Amino acid sequence: MSEPLAEDTFRERIRARLLAAAREVLSNEGLAALQARRLARDAACSVGTLYNIFGDIDGLILAVNQVTLRALGEALEAAARNASSRNLGERLMALARAYLAYACAHPKSWRAVFAHRLPDGVLLPHFYAADRSRLLALIEAELVAAITEPLHRRVAAHALFSAVHGIVQLSLDEKLVDFDAGQCERQMRFIVEHVAAGLTEDASRATPSDAIWAGD
Amino acid sequence: MSEPLAEDTFRERIRARLLAAAREVLSNEGLAALQARRLARDAACSVGTLYNIFGDIDGLILAVNQVTLRALGEALEAAARNASSRNLGERLMALARAYLAYACAHPKSWRAVFAHRLPDGVLLPHFYAADRSRLLALIEAELVAAITEPLHRRVAAHALFSAVHGIVQLSLDEKLVDFDAGQCERQMRFIVEHVAAGLTEDASRATPSDAIWAGD
Numbered sequence: 001m002s003e004p005l006a007e008d009t010f011r012e013r014i015r016a017r018l019l020a021a022a023r024e025v026l027s028n029e030g031l032a033a034l035q036a037r038r039l040a041r042d043a044a045c046s047v048g049t050l051y052n053i054f055g056d057i058d059g060l061i062l063a064v065n066q067v068t069l070r071a072l073g074e075a076l077e078a079a080a081r082n083a084s085s086r087n088l089g090e091r092l093m094a095l096a097r098a099y100l101a102y103a104c105a106h107p108k109s110w111r112a113v114f115a116h117r118l119p120d121g122v123l124l125p126h127f128y129a130a131d132r133s134r135l136l137a138l139i140e141a142e143l144v145a146a147i148t149e150p151l152h153r154r155v156a157a158h159a160l161f162s163a164v165h166g167i168v169q170l171s172l173d174e175k176l177v178d179f180d181a182g183q184c185e186r187q188m189r190f191i192v193e194h195v196a197a198g199l200t201e202d203a204s205r206a207t208p209s210d211a212i213w214a215g216d
Numbered sequence: 217m218s219e220p221l222a223e224d225t226f227r228e229r230i231r232a233r234l235l236a237a238a239r240e241v242l243s244n245e246g247l248a249a250l251q252a253r254r255l256a257r258d259a260a261c262s263v264g265t266l267y268n269i270f271g272d273i274d275g276l277i278l279a280v281n282q283v284t285l286r287a288l289g290e291a292l293e294a295a296a297r298n299a300s301s302r303n304l305g306e307r308l309m310a311l312a313r314a315y316l317a318y319a320c321a322h323p324k325s326w327r328a329v330f331a332h333r334l335p336d337g338v339l340l341p342h343f344y345a346a347d348r349s350r351l352l353a354l355i356e357a358e359l360v361a362a363i364t365e366p367l368h369r370r371v372a373a374h375a376l377f378s379a380v381h382g383i384v385q386l387s388l389d390e391k392l393v394d395f396d397a398g399q400c401e402r403q404m405r406f407i408v409e410h411v412a413a414g415l416t417e418d419a420s421r422a423t424p425s426d427a428i429w430a431g432d
Contacts, residue, residue: 114386114389117389155399155402155403155406156406158383158386158399158403159383159402159403159404159406159407160407161386162379162382162383162385162386162387162403163378163379163380163382163383163407164379164382165382165386166378166379166380166381166382166383166385166386167374167375167378167379167382169378169382169385170330170374170377170378170381170382171378173330173333183371183374186371186375187371187374187375187378188375190371190372190375190411191375191376191379191407191411193414194410194411194413194414194415195406195407195410195411197410197414198409198410198413198414199410
């Protein structure tokens with residue numbers, strides 16, 4: 001019984017070395033630098049071993065992106081905890097600010113989560129989708145009191161995540177103007193505070209605004 | 217005097233051929249396929265001529281992206297004209313829907329505008345920045361009555377553009393769930409209608425909400 005265990009441990013150790021090498025290369029040089037031969041060399045194993053463990057380079061990239069998603073999730077959870085006693089607008093802004101801070105601190109790793117595309121027809125592994133859902137669940141949790149219908153709450157969480165993501169991404173890419181953290185925060189606040197104000201109103205009217213959910 | 221004119225015409229004709237070749241390759245194969253040697257071959261000129269006209273491959277990519285920005289701008293202008301008699305929320309939604317429709321109809325060209333990055337230290341040419349500003353001006357025009365302070369209006373236009381862009385991009389990238397145009401539109405509506413409702417209120421209170429502009 002000891003042989004397979006030892007092999008598992010060996011495999012786990014190489015897996016961890018490959019992941020560490022990939023994270024290092026990613027954070028310094030970006031997604032395009034994640035090449036199988038180079039990572040195998042950095043982790044002192046063969047390319048065959050890399051493929052054996054991760055299936056292909058996309059499998060390794062997904063594993064690295066999963067580490068990023070989890071770290072991002074932890075940063076957002078900490079922000080949500082710190083803001084838990086505040087009102088909806090302030091709680092959503094705390095999440096948005098934590099998102100911007102994470103993206104600024106780990107730009108290449110953060111970018112890789114969104115830039116990496118699986119080959120056509122390859123499905124996203126279940127574990128990855130689950131980590132992604134956990135991020136959205138953090139926003140949904142803040143909206144429980146304001147939006148009682150679960151499907152509407154999910155749409156709202158997606159919309160807020162994507163809106164803040166768009167503001168952070170175009171700001172960091174300097175696609176509209178030079179990056180300015182204050183401008184970026186003002187843009188996030190413009191969206192978040194209006195949505196929070198609207199939701200608080202919706203809740204006091206007991207039903208969400210018809211204009212928003214018409215056509216569901 | 218006729219010689220230089222003839223040369224200009226010749227240059228213009230090759231420029232147009234290179235642009236047409238680049239647009240064709242971009243819309244079929246995406247940004248990564250825009251390689252100098254191939255485009256020169258497609259346009260029946262030398263690589264030296266391509267560099268002579270556009271400076272480098274980035275210059276040619278910027279010129280192609282400028283064509284995309286202008287076409288996108290025309291699509292948004294048409295949507296704004298068609299919705300001009302409607303209320304703020306409906307006008308902003310018409311712009312958002314036109315943006316989604318453009319991205320769906322020309323996914324690779326649209327993506328290239330945001331994916332292309334100039335080498336570090338290279339400034340964006342003035343003509344390109346001007347075309348980009350024209351897109352934002354379309355949103356600002358809709359906000360004139362609701363936000364009288366020009367700097368606030370600019371922040372709001374940036375925020376709305378980036379929010380809708382983020383929703384469209386993550387939806388088309390299937391980064392959160394499989395693409396579903398109805399879901400994408402519901403997410404845009406969630407943001408846009410709340411902002412429009414909030415702005416109409418702000419305007420009736422005569423001063424924008426302090427929570428949103430605090431810290432300017």
